Amino acid sequence: MISMENKKRLVNLDLLKVVSMVMIVCLHYLGKGAVLEKATLSDPNYYVAWLFELLSIVAVNCFIMCSGYLMTENRFRFSKLIYLWLQIVSINILFLILSFFVGDTKPSVIKVIKAFFPINTDAYWFMTAYFAFYLLSPLLIRIANKLTVSQLKKLVIVLVIVFSLSPWQWTKINYGYHFVWFVVLFFVAAYIRRADLFNKKPKVYIGYYLVLTLVLLTVKILVSLVSKKVEQFKVIDVQNYNFIITFLSSLMFFVAFKNIKISNTKIGGFATFMSSLVLGVYLFHENEVIRYSLWYNVIQPLNVFGKPYFVLHMIACVFAVFFICAFLEYFRQLLFKLFNIPSLCDKLGAKVQKIADKVFESDIIKKL
Numbered sequence: 535m536i537s538m539e540n541k542k543r544l545v546n547l548d549l550l551k552v553v554s555m556v557m558i559v560c561l562h563y564l565g566k567g568a569v570l571e572k573a574t575l576s577d578p579n580y581y582v583a584w585l586f587e588l589l590s591i592v593a594v595n596c597f598i599m600c601s602g603y604l605m606t607e608n609r610f611r612f613s614k615l616i617y618l619w620l621q622i623v624s625i626n627i628l629f630l631i632l633s634f635f636v637g638d639t640k641p642s643v644i645k646v647i648k649a650f651f652p653i654n655t656d657a658y659w660f661m662t663a664y665f666a667f668y669l670l671s672p673l674l675i676r677i678a679n680k681l682t683v684s685q686l687k688k689l690v691i692v693l694v695i696v697f698s699l700s701p702w703q704w705t706k707i708n709y710g711y712h713f714v715w716f717v718v719l720f721f722v723a724a725y726i727r728r729a730d731l732f733n734k735k736p737k738v739y740i741g742y743y744l745v746l747t748l749v750l751l752t753v754k755i756l757v758s759l760v761s762k763k764v765e766q767f768k769v770i771d772v773q774n775y776n777f778i779i780t781f782l783s784s785l786m787f788f789v790a791f792k793n794i795k796i797s798n799t800k801i802g803g804f805a806t807f808m809s810s811l812v813l814g815v816y817l818f819h820e821n822e823v824i825r826y827s828l829w830y831n832v833i834q835p836l837n838v839f840g841k842p843y844f845v846l847h848m849i850a851c852v853f854a855v856f857f858i859c860a861f862l863e864y865f866r867q868l869l870f871k872l873f874n875i876p877s878l879c880d881k882l883g884a885k886v887q888k889i890a891d892k893v894f895e896s897d898i899i900k901k902l
Contacts, residue, residue, distance in 0.1 A: 552812055556852060558597075573839065578840065591773060592743070596788045625817045626823075678725075686721070715775060808860065
């Protein structure tokens, strides 16, 4: 049973997931729309663009910390992986068919294979990393629950030092775009929950988050200036998810939402409903068939970058993409329910679970 406190926290984290996905769309507006690539220190909107970038860079870290915070009390389900795979494949096939009919894409065996095996082909880097992370989650949960709070604290300190503290990325985990970094975030969130840390009012942590964002912006500007003369400074990238200041900023944003109390049932219900759609928002707008055309041909942020209404255009487009994709995801979910896909995933997941239980409880495994 989930306690009332956990339900409130779940609503808080649902809201954080929604906010994080809006931030992710903002990151793509600035990154995939080539705004950050073209912007220079002399551009009037350079600082505005980078401020929004660094305010939003916490999104993926927070999304994973939400999972880590809740995973310690949840059960691993193969049905979830099966459903996620079908969700990705259905969206891939939709866009592939559309591209055959309305685009210049020609049918090919390779494109069909990529559509059906998105995790193996790294069609979405986040989903590839998340699948690996989720497959490891039973072991991670066991470790997090078996260790004492003191031992878990030491593990978190070591992991953060090894995978975050060095700006030169000597650990080679693809700048945080990797399931290993997700594992680090899992243990951080698990430790926060078990040790019951960061219990001040949300506005305190929002204040820390804003200060750290300004620090990130300052570091970015200084690196841009100094790296012109000392090229080695280019390796310091504030956009890396595991850059230490970015990690700390993400941590403050996460604990701020952890402590928010949502008493309004309508707001809580809306947050929970929207959180069920956010992964679909990512999968729809980040699909490789539509990704380039969306930002370069439809939204075209570079055309307004130098204009006074750049910020208004960015905010309007980010929310438009978010809600259009959320509607598409809602429609996809209705179709899945119509064809009884969730129930089929549960049944297939239960069968896979039985096979896995037999394998891991066998004498051969125990002797290894």
